[in-house]
Amino acid sequence: MLRTRVIPCLQLIDETLVKTVMFKKPRYIGDFVNTVRIFNELEVDELCFLSIRASQKSEKPNFEILSQIASECFMPLSYGGGINDFETASRILKLGFEKIVLNSVVFEKPELITKLADHFGSQSIIVSIDYKKDFFGRTHMYSHGGTQKRQGDLIDFVKRIQSLGAGELLLTSMNQEGTWSGYDLVMLKAVSEVLEIPVIINGGAGDLMHFRDAIHNGASALGVGSMVVYQSKGMGVLVNFPDRNNLLKTLQ
Amino acid sequence: MVTIIDYGMGNLGSIYNMFEKKIRVNCEITSDLDKIASAEKLLLPGVGAFDKAMERINQGGLKDVLDMKVLQEKTPVLGICLGMQLLTNGSDEGNLPGLGWIDGYTHKFKFEKNQGFKVPHMGWNEVHRSQESLLTTGLNELVTKPDRPRFYFVHSYYVKVKNESNSILKTKYGHEFDSAIQNDNIYGAQFHPEKSHKFGIQLFKNFVEL
Numbered sequence: 390m391l392r393t394r395v396i397p398c399l400q401l402i403d404e405t406l407v408k409t410v411m412f413k414k415p416r417y418i419g420d421f422v423n424t425v426r427i428f429n430e431l432e433v434d435e436l437c438f439l440s441i442r443a444s445q446k447s448e449k450p451n452f453e454i455l456s457q458i459a460s461e462c463f464m465p466l467s468y469g470g471g472i473n474d475f476e477t478a479s480r481i482l483k484l485g486f487e488k489i490v491l492n493s494v495v496f497e498k499p500e501l502i503t504k505l506a507d508h509f510g511s512q513s514i515i516v517s518i519d520y521k522k523d524f525f526g527r528t529h530m531y532s533h534g535g536t537q538k539r540q541g542d543l544i545d546f547v548k549r550i551q552s553l554g555a556g557e558l559l560l561t562s563m564n565q566e567g568t569w570s571g572y573d574l575v576m577l578k579a580v581s582e583v584l585e586i587p588v589i590i591n592g593g594a595g596d597l598m599h600f601r602d603a604i605h606n607g608a609s610a611l612g613v614g615s616m617v618v619y620q621s622k623g624m625g626v627l628v629n630f631p632d633r634n635n636l637l638k639t640l641q
Numbered sequence: 642m643v644t645i646i647d648y649g650m651g652n653l654g655s656i657y658n659m660f661e662k663k664i665r666v667n668c669e670i671t672s673d674l675d676k677i678a679s680a681e682k683l684l685l686p687g688v689g690a691f692d693k694a695m696e697r698i699n700q701g702g703l704k705d706v707l708d709m710k711v712l713q714e715k716t717p718v719l720g721i722c723l724g725m726q727l728l729t730n731g732s733d734e735g736n737l738p739g740l741g742w743i744d745g746y747t748h749k750f751k752f753e754k755n756q757g758f759k760v761p762h763m764g765w766n767e768v769h770r771s772q773e774s775l776l777t778t779g780l781n782e783l784v785t786k787p788d789r790p791r792f793y794f795v796h797s798y799y800v801k802v803k804n805e806s807n808s809i810l811k812t813k814y815g816h817e818f819d820s821a822i823q824n825d826n827i828y829g830a831q832f833h834p835e836k837s838h839k840f841g842i843q844l845f846k847n848f849v850e851l
Contacts, residue, residue, distance in 0.1 A: 392765050392791065432838045434765050434793070460658045463838045465793055485654045487795075487836070512761055512795055587759060609759070633788050 393640045394435050394610035395600070395631070397428060397617045398559075398591055401440045401470065404454060408618050409441070410567035412519070412535035418618050418626050422457060427628040428617075429462050436462060437490065437559070437589075437612065439517075440470025444493040444533045447471070450481060459485035469517055469559075473498070478505050482513060490559060492517040493532040496539050499553055506554030515589070516550045517559040518543065520576070528576070535563050547580055557587045559612065565593030567615055569622045572599055574606045581607025595622065597631060597639040604640065643849065644680035646707075647672045648697040650723065651688030655835040663842050666849050674706050682848065683707075683716055687723030691747070691798075692735035694723055699737075711742060715826045717851045719776075725822065725829030726800055734798055743824045745802035750815065758815040761797045766812050768792060768820050768832075774809040776828050776847050777821065783839055790840055792820070792832035800831060826851075 400407050400415070406424045407415035418424060428436060438458070440450060448471050455468060469490025472478050478489045478501075494501055495516055506514050519531045520543055530539040530546060547558055560580055562573035572593045581588045590603045591612030600611050620627040643660050645653050647670050660668035671677065687694055698704050710716040720728045729739045732747035739747070752758040767789040770777060780790040799818035802808050810821035812831070822829045828848070834841030 392767075394764050429838075459654065460662065463655065463659055463663065463835060463841060465836050483652060483654075485652060485658070512763055585759065587763070610764075634785065637788060 392434075393600070393604055393608070394589075395433070395636065396435045396437050396589060396610055396612050397433055397630070398437045398439060398612040398614050399424070399428075399618075400614070401438055402442050404451070406618075407441075408567060408615055412441075412563045412566055415441070419628070421454060424618075424628055425458055425462065428630070429464075431628070431630045433464065433617075433630050435465045435467075435610075437467045438469070439490065440468075441534045443471030444473075445536055449477065452480060452484065455481060455486065456484050467515055469515070473501075475501065475504055475508075479508075482509055488513050488515050488557070490515045490517050491555075492519070493537075495550060496530075496532050499550070502550060502553040502555055506556070511554050511556035511586075514555050515557045515559050516555040517561065518547060518550075519561045519563055521563040531563065543576075544579060544583060548583055551584055551586050555586060557589060557609075558584060559589045559591055561612070562592040566591070568593055569595030569615055571595060572603045572608075574602055577603060577608055578606040581609075597635065600636075600639050642667045642669065642680070643682045643684055644668075644677060645670045645684045645686060646677060646703075648694070648703060650694050650697065651686055653686055656684065656686055656721070659835045659841065659845055660849075664846050664849060674702055677703070678706050678710065680710065680716060682851070683710060683718040685718060685720040685724035685727065687721065687727065689723060690734060691723065691726060691732040691739075692737045694727055695735065695737040695739065698727070698740070704740075707740070711827060717826045717848065718828065719848050720827075720829040721835075722796060722831060722833060725831050726798060728822070728827060728829045729800055729802075732798055742827045743802060743807050743822055743829065744804060745800055745807065745819070745822065747798045747800050749798050752815050756815060761795055762799075762814045763795045765791045765793050765837075766814060766820075766832075768810040768812050771808040771811045771819075772806065772823075774821075774823050774828075775851055776823060776830075776844060777809055778847050779843050780840060783843060791837070792830075792834065792840055793836040794820075794832045796831060800829070
């Protein structure tokens with residue numbers, strides 16, 4: 390049986406790893422390269438790096454650091470943040486990253502998805518959508534690290550990015566992110582029912598029961614953040630990963 | 642020394658790094674026919690389309706050098722992903738014949754929508770030994786039961802060998818397929834050892850020690 394992937398989604402600002410709560414208050418976790426080495430030693434099955442201020446500040450990815458990561462980590466790797474053209478995406482894939490994550494650019498130049506998918510294959514393109522519910526319970530999509538509100542209906546938009554050639558969707562609830570309170574299962578179900586491509590659900594994971602709930606609601610992969618960088622909720626930094634056999638019991 | 646054949650199909654950096662940095666064995670990436678002709682161990686990588694890969698192999702004399710090395714000199718060769726599919730007689734993906742070193746065929750994954758199996762088959766999956774092989778030694782020892790050895794897969798086509806004696810690992814995705822194959826000095830792996838941390842390191846180490 391194919392295993393559900395559990396993917397640490399690590400947030401970067403410059404060369405440090407941080408963790409936000411509801412996309413705010415980035416807290417220092419550690420030096421990027423050193424922390425990644427610990428995940429590498431823990432033999433996690435996939436790693437996703439998101440440079441969370443890159444689009445806001447119009448910064449290019451730090452290729453030097455990414456190259457170092459790619460030469461040390463022997464697992465599938467993905468990177469997002471500041472990728473706004475073909476050349477940048479292509480350079481990251483050539484460093485040895487399997488996948489690139491596109492967010493802000495898909496609202497401005499959705500055709501980039503198709504261009505990249507035609508060249509590198511859909512399996513190397515993850516589109517990331519961040520969304521938040523407002524006071525009245527209405528859902529809005531955001532770009533630029535959760536700072537720019539976007540027009541349009543989320544369900545229509547994810548269908549569109551699939552037809553443009555996205556290989557996976559990373560779906561992050563800004564209301565849940567960093568809260569340890571569980572994934573947004575309602576949105577997960579609605580989205581996975583209309584998509585053929587795998588959905589990586591992200592935002593809110595706090596324990597293994599949350600994993601099980603997400604699998605039952607259509608998740609192909611599970612993004613984790615706080616859970617793998619803190620000892621437990623409200624406690625100090627401790628890079629960790631759930632025990633393999635406990636994980637197996639949960640995921641089957 | 643492991644010689645990775647560069648014929649323009651896919652990213653070879655991770656394979657190179659795993660041999661050099663994790664297994665600490667010398668490794669070269671080359672398209673030079675003289676270097677390939679004098680190789681001790683050959684690695685045939687590959688990401689992309691079947692016919693495009695075979696065209697590149699058929700051009701410029703690479704096929705003759707490979708046939709000589711592999712079939713006559715019996716140099717160990719390991720095909721990875723598309724590189725394994727090329728070892729078979731042909732593929733649903735293309736019209737050109739494969740290298741035909743291992744009797745078998747490459748089929749497309751076909752599932753009904755309600756079966757819930759997405760294509761490509763992407764992610765970590767378990768492998769089960771169908772035959773003892775030096776290539777797969779020590780994999781079971783890397784896990785604590787009930788956990789099983791696993792590898793990272795990304796593929797839309799799968800191999801089925803004609804003779805069961807050429808199957809060394811099997812994996813199930815909707816149905817069973819051959820995830821690693823062997824015929825004498827010729828080996829193939831459908832998964833990506835270079836993206837499968839300790840399991841990939843063990844498999845590459847076994848290949849180096851053949």
